[in-house]
Amino acid sequence: MGNVALKGIDSDTKAVPRSRAFTARLEEFRLDDTSKTGRDAALPRARGEGRHPSQRILFATPEIADFVKVGGLGDVSSALPRALAAHHDIRILMPAYREVRNSALNIRRVGHLPAHAELPACELGEMTCADGMVIYVLLCPELYERDGGPYGTGPGGYGSGGWEDNDIRFARLSLAAAQIAAGQAGLDWQPQLLHLNDWTCGLAPAYLEWMGRQVPSVFTIHNLAYQGLFDRSRCTALGIPDSAFHIEGVEYYGRLSFMKAGIVYASHVTTVSATYAQEITTPEFGCGLEGLLCCKAQQGRLSGIPNGIDDSWDPRTDAHLVQAFSSNDWRGKRANADYVRHRFGLAPSAGPLFAMVSRMVHQKGVDLVIDAAPSIVQAGGQLVFIGSGERRVEEQLDRLAERYPGAVAAYIGFDEYEARCIYAGSDFLLMPSRFEPCGLSQMYAQRFGSLPIAHRTGGLADTIEDGVTGFLFEGANLASFMLAIQQAFSVYHSTELFYAMRRAAMTGRYHWRQSIAPYTQLYRRICNEAGVEVRQAG
Ligand SMILES: Nc1ncnc2c1ncn2[C@@H]1O[C@H](COP(=O)(O)OP(=O)(O)O[C@H]2O[C@H](CO)[C@@H](O)[C@H](O)[C@H]2O)[C@@H](O)[C@H]1O
Numbered sequence: 001m002g003n004v005a006l007k008g009i010d011s012d013t014k015a016v017p018r019s020r021a022f023t024a025r026l027e028e029f030r031l032d033d034t035s036k037t038g039r040d041a042a043l044p045r046a047r048g049e050g051r052h053p054s055q056r057i058l059f060a061t062p063e064i065a066d067f068v069k070v071g072g073l074g075d076v077s078s079a080l081p082r083a084l085a086a087h088h089d090i091r092i093l094m095p096a097y098r099e100v101r102n103s104a105l106n107i108r109r110v111g112h113l114p115a116h117a118e119l120p121a122c123e124l125g126e127m128t129c130a131d132g133m134v135i136y137v138l139l140c141p142e143l144y145e146r147d148g149g150p151y152g153t154g155p156g157g158y159g160s161g162g163w164e165d166n167d168i169r170f171a172r173l174s175l176a177a178a179q180i181a182a183g184q185a186g187l188d189w190q191p192q193l194l195h196l197n198d199w200t201c202g203l204a205p206a207y208l209e210w211m212g213r214q215v216p217s218v219f220t221i222h223n224l225a226y227q228g229l230f231d232r233s234r235c236t237a238l239g240i241p242d243s244a245f246h247i248e249g250v251e252y253y254g255r256l257s258f259m260k261a262g263i264v265y266a267s268h269v270t271t272v273s274a275t276y277a278q279e280i281t282t283p284e285f286g287c288g289l290e291g292l293l294c295c296k297a298q299q300g301r302l303s304g305i306p307n308g309i310d311d312s313w314d315p316r317t318d319a320h321l322v323q324a325f326s327s328n329d330w331r332g333k334r335a336n337a338d339y340v341r342h343r344f345g346l347a348p349s350a351g352p353l354f355a356m357v358s359r360m361v362h363q364k365g366v367d368l369v370i371d372a373a374p375s376i377v378q379a380g381g382q383l384v385f386i387g388s389g390e391r392r393v394e395e396q397l398d399r400l401a402e403r404y405p406g407a408v409a410a411y412i413g414f415d416e417y418e419a420r421c422i423y424a425g426s427d428f429l430l431m432p433s434r435f436e437p438c439g440l441s442q443m444y445a446q447r448f449g450s451l452p453i454a455h456r457t458g459g460l461a462d463t464i465e466d467g468v469t470g471f472l473f474e475g476a477n478l479a480s481f482m483l484a485i486q487q488a489f490s491v492y493h494s495t496e497l498f499y500a501m502r503r504a505a506m507t508g509r510y511h512w513r514q515s516i517a518p519y520t521q522l523y524r525r526i527c528n529e530a531g532v533e534v535r536q537a538g
Helices: 020-027 072-084 166-181 204-211 232-238 258-265 274-279 290-298 331-343 366-378 391-403 416-425 441-447 458-463 478-492 495-506 513-530
Strands: 056-060 089-095 108-113 122-128 134-139 193-197 217-221 255-257 268-271 302-304 353-357 382-387 408-412 428-431 451-455 471-473
Touching: 020 495, 056 072, 056 166, 072 089, 072 193, 072 513, 089 166, 108 134, 108 166, 122 166, 134 166, 166 193, 166 204, 166 232, 166 258, 193 204, 193 513, 204 217, 204 258, 217 258, 217 513, 232 255, 255 258, 258 290, 268 274, 268 513, 274 302, 274 458, 290 302, 331 353, 331 416, 353 366, 353 416, 353 441, 366 382, 366 391, 366 478, 382 416, 391 408, 416 441, 428 441, 441 451, 441 458, 441 495, 451 458, 451 478, 451 495, 471 478, 478 495
Parallel strands: 056 089, 056 193, 089 134, 193 217, 217 268, 268 302, 353 382, 353 428, 382 408, 428 451, 451 471
Antiparallel strands: 108 122, 122 134
16 A cells, blocks of 8 residues: 655645746635625526527436436436526436336326337336426336346446346337437427437437438437447347448447447537547547547547536535535534534544545546545545445445544445535545546535545546646546645645635536537537528527
8 A cells, every 4th residue: 555655744835836827816716705606607597698599309318316326427417408408498318217216206108119129118208397307217117127226236336237138228228219209109299309328328329320210419428438338149139230230330349339339320429528528539548439539529520518517516505514604604614524524433623624425436546545545644634435336445445444443434325415515524525537527526526615636637627727726636646646635735734725725616617507508509510410400499
């Protein structure tokens, strides 16, 4: 275990970043000014941006935080369609998992989706949320009503421990999107455009192609590392023609790739930050698909549109918190810190509280945090982890907490309430991700006045201002990470600077409203290219 000493942390302020730009930028936040911290004050309101073309869009997703959330995609699927609904007739499609069936919302049967190959026929239900958002749900109990997560029984669900029939389950979801778009579901509503998310929806544009139907589609990559790879022998069961199993189709190194299908057959590919859109065209981040993604980029068919966060993430009003707070008054933040220390068995302390709220997987660099922990503790810091993921990592976290009672706490599990209190109560959020398509945690942390310490990659590079709203370090290795942690300690002990950074972080403009215009322009462009008539919204 690398234990890099943090020498002279208390007195050494040399490590505090003090470039001219940094000083000038932070000067704005030295004294509190509530007009700056009023969130999104300068952002146009959703309906105030003028006239937008309005399209009928079906947004297909495997998870939505209203019912089931494994990670960031659940948040995006809940918030993005709602932000877009002010301008488009957008509806959501997802499987009717047990959590959906058990929800208080009434499900009306509105359509029927025919079988195809070994994909069973199923009913289509419609639910209307309290805010009017319409969600179509795939009613197929044998595929979706199970004890366990949407992707499997394994913690975190994405990777190992996936359901054995995930090929059928998510081919069924993809086919449903295609059938609805093709007008084969018996609905009185037909989308003009599909917006598809991750490998679980990747076959949708391919099915449309094989049906001979031209419906424009956007395929959004939230994480290229999870590709939905299956044995080629499964093609027949999934109704994939032999003629599509080649290098320019669904074939990926001899296997069937749902992710590749989405990239190949969709009209346009997006990912969730500008930096990640560029990174995935390189061998280091492209997961073997960099050649294809490079071609897409050259054709102008790959772009990065950053995620945002929704209005529920406001420390002044969030009912999950022990006490509300704003950048005017840190008492509420301290009350949340006291709660977190008490709740997770940490000792009272005047030192900084570091947090990690994450799926505990290799991507997130949790091993680096585990290696850094002894030095953080030695320097007077405390650490709280909340997350679940790879069993081996969970066990390491438990051992770490046992080794440093009162200084390190690990909560293995998923709990939205505690996660929000941890963002609110912590001083720093650790996010040394090896890659990060966008990342929402660092945006939530900033909004709640917890400064992220993050690897300069993907969306982290795009949403953290180094030395102003957080700390960025180059290269996902322990030495660089420790230097950033050292800077954080120095800033923590320089109270005025620390509060100025907190205020700067809390003003970050990461609202979904920022994403409406780029998505709208993209939808309009691909509809125009496909000859789909778009009406002007009133
Ligand atoms: N134990 C726990 N209890 C409660 N809440 C927990 C939790 N562990 C994590 N969370 C929550 O899960 C979400 C994680 O979202 P991220 O976007 O940061 O990462 P994720 O890798 O899941 O998403 C992927 O998709 C999103 C969406 O596009 C991209 O931002 C990201 O880069 C990509 O890896 C946050 O809402 C966080 O608060």
